[in-house]
Amino acid sequence: MSPGRVALLLALLAAVLYGGVALPAATRLAAARAEIQELQGRRDARSAGLMARQRREDALQRAALPAESASVMGVRRGIVKTLDAASLGDATVDVRPGRAPAVATVRVAVSGDFAELVQLAQRLAEPGSGLVFDRVRLTRSQGRMGLEVLAWAVGPR
Amino acid sequence: MTSRRDFSTRPVRGASFRERAFLGLAAAAVAVSAALAFQAKRDLGEAQAAVEAARRDPALRRAPALRDAAGTLAAQALATSEAPPARILADLAALMPGDVRLNAATLVYGETVLLELNVAAREDAAYDRFLENLTASPRFGDILPGAESRGGTVTAPLRLRYRPGGAP
Numbered sequence: 001m002s003p004g005r006v007a008l009l010l011a012l013l014a015a016v017l018y019g020g021v022a023l024p025a026a027t028r029l030a031a032a033r034a035e036i037q038e039l040q041g042r043r044d045a046r047s048a049g050l051m052a053r054q055r056r057e058d059a060l061q062r063a064a065l066p067a068e069s070a071s072v073m074g075v076r077r078g079i080v081k082t083l084d085a086a087s088l089g090d091a092t093v094d095v096r097p098g099r100a101p102a103v104a105t106v107r108v109a110v111s112g113d114f115a116e117l118v119q120l121a122q123r124l125a126e127p128g129s130g131l132v133f134d135r136v137r138l139t140r141s142q143g144r145m146g147l148e149v150l151a152w153a154v155g156p157r
Numbered sequence: 158m159t160s161r162r163d164f165s166t167r168p169v170r171g172a173s174f175r176e177r178a179f180l181g182l183a184a185a186a187v188a189v190s191a192a193l194a195f196q197a198k199r200d201l202g203e204a205q206a207a208v209e210a211a212r213r214d215p216a217l218r219r220a221p222a223l224r225d226a227a228g229t230l231a232a233q234a235l236a237t238s239e240a241p242p243a244r245i246l247a248d249l250a251a252l253m254p255g256d257v258r259l260n261a262a263t264l265v266y267g268e269t270v271l272l273e274l275n276v277a278a279r280e281d282a283a284y285d286r287f288l289e290n291l292t293a294s295p296r297f298g299d300i301l302p303g304a305e306s307r308g309g310t311v312t313a314p315l316r317l318r319y320r321p322g323g324a325p
Contacts (some may be wrong), residue, residue, distance in 0.1 A: 002174045002176070003176040003177065003179075003180050003265075004179065004180075006180060006183075007176065007179040007180040007182070007184075008183070009182040009183075010180070010183035010184055010186070010187050011179075011182075011183040011186060011187075013185075013187050013190075014183065014186035014187040014189070014190040014197070015190075016277055017187065017190035017191055017193075017194050018190040018193065018194070021194035021197070021198065022184040022190060022193040022194040022197050024199045025194065025198050025200075026193075026197045026198035028201055029197060029200050029201045029204055032201065032204035032205055032207075032208050033204055034159040035208050035211075036204065036207050036208055036211055038210040038230050039208070039212065039214070040211065040219065042217060043216045043217055046216055046217060047216055050216075053228075053231075054236065056228070056231035056232050056235045057235075059214055059231065059235035059238045059239075060227075060230060060234040060235075062234075062238065063234045063237065063238065079304040083254070099226070100226075101226060101227050101230060102230065111292075116264075118242060118243050118246055119243070121241065121243060122241055122242065122243040125237050125238070125241035125242065125243075126241075127238060131231045131237070131265075132230055132234045132237050133233060133237040133242075133264070133266045134265075134266055135234060135263065135265050135266065136218075136242050136263070136264040136266065137261070137262070137263045138242075138246075138259070138261060138262045138263075139261045140260050140261060142261070152230060152233070154230065154234070
């Protein structure tokens with residue numbers, strides 16, 4: 001066989017190797033790498049979601065009342081105690097049975113000095129108060145401030 | 158009849174330079190193609206094994222949905238602990254020029270804390286400065302100013318979001 005023919009056969013073999021093996025494998029490799037990247041992105045997002053969920057669960061656990069106070073009467077007692085300590089006048093307290101997982105729904109309305117009201121809201125928000133805020137409203141009327149807190153009372157789970 | 162003997166010979170022609178070069182190039186092309194094919198196959202095998210491992214990763218399995226009552230309550234619990242009213246109001250006060258005051262504030266707790274404010278300012282410029290301060294602050298975002306009365310005293314509603322940890 002002449003050297004020219006051998007060279008031609010080798011060139012054909014090279015073309016077959018490149019077009020039939022290397023090129024398809026490279027295409028599939030690119031697809032596999034893209035899938036790995038996508039799976040890693042999904043895993044990172046899922047991990048972040050799980051961490052955020054854990055933080056929320058921990059916060060709920062920290063906020064929860066101890067079992068002996070986790071009742072409508074227990075919640076009312078705690079709020080009245082906090083209000084008495086704040087020495088604010090014109091207060092309304094409304095504690096009703098809540099739908100699980102809340103022990104009670106709570107509405108506290110009180111008027112007074114701005115700084116005292118903010119301090120009261122802070123005490124109600126503290127872990128161990130059992131309250132999880134839904135809505136807090138501060139309004140100014142005739143020179144006085146009013147505070148309304150709508151919250152859920154939560155117990156141990 | 159006489160026998161004729163042929164003593165002529167055809168000279169054996171050696172491979173020309175062009176043929177040798179073509180042969181060399183073709184051999185090199187085979188070597189390169191084989192190396193590329195081998196490497197691509199090996200990389201593909203590794204990548205496919207990594208894909209299988211990633212697919213089996215337990216972290217990718219779906220977690221139970223959080224959009225239930227307990228999930229919402231847990232989100233509100235975190236927002237309450239990270240963004241109690243005192244902290245939000247202190248952060249707001251730090252951005253308020255002296256002649257701006259809050260007439261009303263509603264804090265709605267959820268995944269984040271949404272604020273609905275009613276603001277009064279003695280001068281247009283003070284209100285503008287307050288809005289600029291809010292925009293520059295990493296703790297407040299999604300600021301939506303409402304209809305404002307200008308020309309002296311300004312009163313205006315304002316909706317915005319509080320980010321306890323600063324901008325994401």
